Amino acid sequence: MGSCRVRFEPYGLEAVVPCGTTVLEAARRAGLRIASSCGGRGSCGDCAVRVLAGEPAAVRPAEGRAARVPQGMTLACLAEVADGLVVRPVRPASAKNA
Numbered sequence: 001m002g003s004c005r006v007r008f009e010p011y012g013l014e015a016v017v018p019c020g021t022t023v024l025e026a027a028r029r030a031g032l033r034i035a036s037s038c039g040g041r042g043s044c045g046d047c048a049v050r051v052l053a054g055e056p057a058a059v060r061p062a063e064g065r066a067a068r069v070p071q072g073m074t075l076a077c078l079a080e081v082a083d084g085l086v087v088r089p090v091r092p093a094s095a096k097n098a
């Protein structure tokens with residue numbers, strides 16, 4: 001499994017993580033906290049991100065209200081990064097060093 005670079009806009013933060021890491025975990029490693037009230041179980045929908053470039057390598061199915069994710073968005077806790085993926089959190093996220 002290689003390394004994948006993922007970028008978070010509009011924060012300009014990047015992480016290089018093992019491919020297959022979730023977007024939520026990659027955001028943490030980039031120093032960005034994305035809302036995730038269900039703890040990454042795919043049920044709250046808080047972690048929705050808009051996909052600006054690339055495609056997630058895989059997306060696990062969501063549950064409950066989180067299952068209705070609009071087109072062009074994905075849940076960060078269920079999506080695995082692919083190299084070159086660029087996403088923007090739907091809810092404001094906090095960057096550690098901002």
Ligand code: FES
Pocket residue numbers: 035036037038039040041042043044045046047048066075076077078
């Ligand atoms: S953290 Fe709750 S759906 Fe992703």
